[in-house]
Structure formats: structure tokens, C-alpha cells
Amino acid sequence: MSGGGFLGKLKALDAYPKINEDFFTKTMSGGIITIVSSVVMVLLFLSELRLFLTTSSAHELSVDVGRGEKIKIHFDVTFPKVPCSWLSLDAMDISGELHLDLVDHDVYKQRLSANGSPVKEVEKHNVDATKKKAPAGVNGTVASTAAAGAAGATGAAGEGAAGAGGGGENGTALASGCGSCYGAEDKQGDCCNTCDEVRAAYRRKGWALSNVDHIEQCAHDMYTESIKEQAGEGCHMWGMLEVNKVAGNFHFAPGRSYQQGSMHVHDIAPFGDAVIDFRHTIHKLSFGEPYPGMRNPLDGAKAGQAAAAATGMFQYFLKVVPTSYTDTGNKTLATNQFSVTENFREAQGGAGRTLPGVFFFYDLSPIKVKIVEHSSSFLSFLTSVCAIVGGVFTVSGIVDAFVYTSTRLIKKKMELGKFS
Numbered sequence: 001m002s003g004g005g006f007l008g009k010l011k012a013l014d015a016y017p018k019i020n021e022d023f024f025t026k027t028m029s030g031g032i033i034t035i036v037s038s039v040v041m042v043l044l045f046l047s048e049l050r051l052f053l054t055t056s057s058a059h060e061l062s063v064d065v066g067r068g069e070k071i072k073i074h075f076d077v078t079f080p081k082v083p084c085s086w087l088s089l090d091a092m093d094i095s096g097e098l099h100l101d102l103v104d105h106d107v108y109k110q111r112l113s114a115n116g117s118p119v120k121e122v123e124k125h126n127v128d129a130t131k132k133k134a135p136a137g138v139n140g141t142v143a144s145t146a147a148a149g150a151a152g153a154t155g156a157a158g159e160g161a162a163g164a165g166g167g168g169e170n171g172t173a174l175a176s177g178c179g180s181c182y183g184a185e186d187k188q189g190d191c192c193n194t195c196d197e198v199r200a201a202y203r204r205k206g207w208a209l210s211n212v213d214h215i216e217q218c219a220h221d222m223y224t225e226s227i228k229e230q231a232g233e234g235c236h237m238w239g240m241l242e243v244n245k246v247a248g249n250f251h252f253a254p255g256r257s258y259q260q261g262s263m264h265v266h267d268i269a270p271f272g273d274a275v276i277d278f279r280h281t282i283h284k285l286s287f288g289e290p291y292p293g294m295r296n297p298l299d300g301a302k303a304g305q306a307a308a309a310a311t312g313m314f315q316y317f318l319k320v321v322p323t324s325y326t327d328t329g330n331k332t333l334a335t336n337q338f339s340v341t342e343n344f345r346e347a348q349g350g351a352g353r354t355l356p357g358v359f360f361f362y363d364l365s366p367i368k369v370k371i372v373e374h375s376s377s378f379l380s381f382l383t384s385v386c387a388i389v390g391g392v393f394t395v396s397g398i399v400d401a402f403v404y405t406s407t408r409l410i411k412k413k414m415e416l417g418k419f420s
Contacts, residue, residue, distance in 0.1 A: 093248025253357030279304030
């Protein structure tokens with residue numbers, strides 16, 4: 001008895017009373033409303049499902065408090081008119097750190113023919129590969145006047161070359177296997193056994209070494225040979241370089257680079273009067289690893305393509321913004337975004353001629369961007385789906401009841417002749 005009473009009470013709590021099928025009335029308007037409401041339910045469900053599967057991101061700004069960090073710069077650039085042997089890649093920053101020709105970084109190059117097809121196998125960028133010492137039997141003997149002529153020095157510089165050339169008897173090497181510096185020795189007994197050492201000695205004297213035909217060491221230097229061999233080719237360079245997290249620059253420019261006092265200098269004398277066309281395509285440039293959806297403004301950028309000869313300095317001024325990206329799995333990636341403005345300085349002749357090349361000047365923003373990805377929970381998705389189904393069902397029921405009641409009322413008035 002008590003069991004039946006309990007079940008009876010449960011039956012009394014039924015909020016969904018059932019109606020005998022004999023009392024159901026189906027109408028055409030009800031069918032139309034059912035179809036429309038079903039389509040609306042499906043569309044709203046798909047929209048909610050898309051939102052559930054899509055992640056949203058929240059951006060936060062804060063002061064960057066990182067110290068002593070490094071930045072990895074990934075680049076991929078093609079120079080269709082500049083041979084690989086003519087190019088040097090240097091990096092420097094305001095802390096005073098200087099990397100010349102970046103032989104200690106992962107930088108690679110591919111020689112390109114005039115039509116852009118690869119010429120040889122990919123090789124790592126290494127200027128030491130073109131340096132070769134003179135054979136042991138070469139003593140570098142040359143007359144002092146020839147040395148002065150090879151240097152292209154005039155006036156006092158020429159006299160200095162001639163005077164220094166007489167350091168040894170008749171300008172000969174002081175010892176077997178010690179190559180002559182052709183008048184550019186700092187002190188008696190200095191040796192120049194490679195073409196680069198001769199060039200360095202001339203730079204210290206402030207002389208220009210524009211003609212190396214009379215320099216015995218340069219006859220065994222592959223750098224001079226490669227300049228002539230690769231004339232008319234292009235170059236594809238790519239790789240990664242690691243720099244301090246301070247303002248600085250890195251640049252592609254012609255000729256071997258060196259530091260003379262506080263000046264950073266490129267030796268472009270070996271190229272003579274050749275037109276150095278630095279038109280280029282930047283396939284990729286990033287300051288760190290990319291995160292999903294990241295876009296770098298210089299990816300795919302082309303410069304100087306429309307000009308007959310893009311001879312000059314291409315300058316890119318970058319503002320690097322430290323960025324932290326956290327995905328839905330709570331994994332954090334430290335990287336950087338950047339904005340860019342650019343400028344082109346056309347090459348000018350004369351003593352103060354503009355060094356042609358592609359220069360990237362970067363500065364660090366003190367503000368750090370934190371990006372956090374969020375995704376909706378399944379319970380939130382389920383709640384939204386229930387709200388969609390219940391809401392559409394309720395509204396369609398109200399519309400159906402209104403249409404059905406209105407139709408019956410109109411029919412009844414028409415039967416009574418009261419509808420006009």
C-alpha cells in the first residue's frame with residue numbers, strides 16, 4: 001500500500017502529461033513550422049559546434065623583465081644578381097659584440113645561375129674556405145716600386161710603401177717561408193703568408209689594394225678566383241644566427257668585412273667598377289620560432305625588382321616585440337613579433353659612396369605581449385546545445401499555437417458570415 005502511494009505521488013509530479021493520440025490534430029502550417037524550426041536547430045547546432053572546436057586567444061601586455069637572453073634570427077633571402085663569393089653577412093649590436101661573416105653560425109648558401117637555377121651543391125657559409133697559404137717555396141720577393149703600384153698609393157702613401165719595402169735587403173722576404181707584406185709591414189720581420197694578411201697590412205696603413213696581380217700570395221688565393229668565376233651569378237642564403245637581446249643590426253654587403261678602429265668597413269676594391277645589384281626576395285624572416293597563426297610582415301617581400309639596376313642600400317627598420325604564446329595544452333613558446341618600415345638609399349659615387357647591401361636594423365620593445373589560447377569546455381557546449389533545442393522548440397510551439405488558433409478563429413467567422 002505504501003509502495004503504491006509512493007508511486008502515485010511520483011506520477012502526480014509528472015511535468016509532461018501525455019495526450020491520447022485521438023486528440024492530436026495535425027495541420028499543414030504545423031508541418032511547415034516543424035521543418036523551419038528543425039533547420040534552425042541544425043544551423044544553430046553547427047554554429048555552436050564550430051565555436052566549440054575553435055580556440056580563442058586573449059592578449060595581455062606587460063613590461064618585459066627578461067635579462068641576459070638571446071634571440072634566434074631565422075632568415076631566407078635570395079639575391080639573383082649578387083654572387084655568393086661577393087657576399088658577406090655581419091651582425092653587431094650596441095653591446096659591442098661583433099660577428100664578421102658569421103662563420104660560427106648555421107648559415108648556408110646556394111649558388112644560382114643567371115636564370116635562377118642551382119649551380120652547385122649547398123654549402124655552409126665559410127670565408128675560410130677561400131683562404132689558402134702560399135706554397136712553402138714562395139718568398140714574396142717584389143720590388144718596392146711594384147708594391148706601391150699594386151697598392152694604388154700616391155704621394156706620401158706611395159713613399160711609405162717604397163720605404164717600408166726596403167725593410168729587407170732588396171725587399172726580399174726576411175726568412176724562408178715568410179711572405180712579404182709589400183711595404184706594409186708594421187715592423188721589420190712581419191710576414192704576410194696569405195692574400196688576406198696582405199690586405200690586412202694594407203688596411204692598417206690606410207692604403208687601397210685595388211690590384212692584386214703583382215701580389216704573389218693572391219695568386220694562390222681562391223677568393224680572387226671565385227670573384228671572377230662567379231661573376232653574373234646569384235645567391236640564395238638562409239640559416240639562423242643567435243644574437244644578444246639588445247638593439248643591433250645584421251646586413252648582407254659585398255666584400256670581406258673588417259673592423260678598423262671604431263669603423264666597420266667592407267673591402268669592395270676587388271670588384272672594381274662592377275655594378276652590384278642588390279635586388280632581393282625575402283622568403284622568410286623571423287625572430288624566434290613561429291606560433292600558430294603568426295604572420296611576419298617581410299615573408300615573401302621583394303625589393304628592387306622593377307628597377308633596371310637596384311644599386312644602393314636597402315634599409316629595414318624593425319621593432320621587435322617579445323611575445324609569449326601559451327596553447328590550450330598549457331605549453332609556452334617564447335618568441336618575438338616585429339613591425340617594419342623600409343627605406344632605399346641610391347648608390348652615390350665619390351669618396352663617400354654608399355655601401356650597397358641589405359641592412360636590417362632592429363630594436364627591442366620594452367612591452368611584452370602574452371597570448372593565451374582558450375577553448376570552451378564540453379559542459380559549456382552541452383548547455384548551449386540544450387538551450388538551442390529547448391529555445392527553438394518552445395518558440396516554434398508558441399508560433400504554431402498562434403497560427404492554429406488564428407486559423408480556427410478565421411474559419412469560424414467565415415462560417416458565420418462575420419468575416420469581411
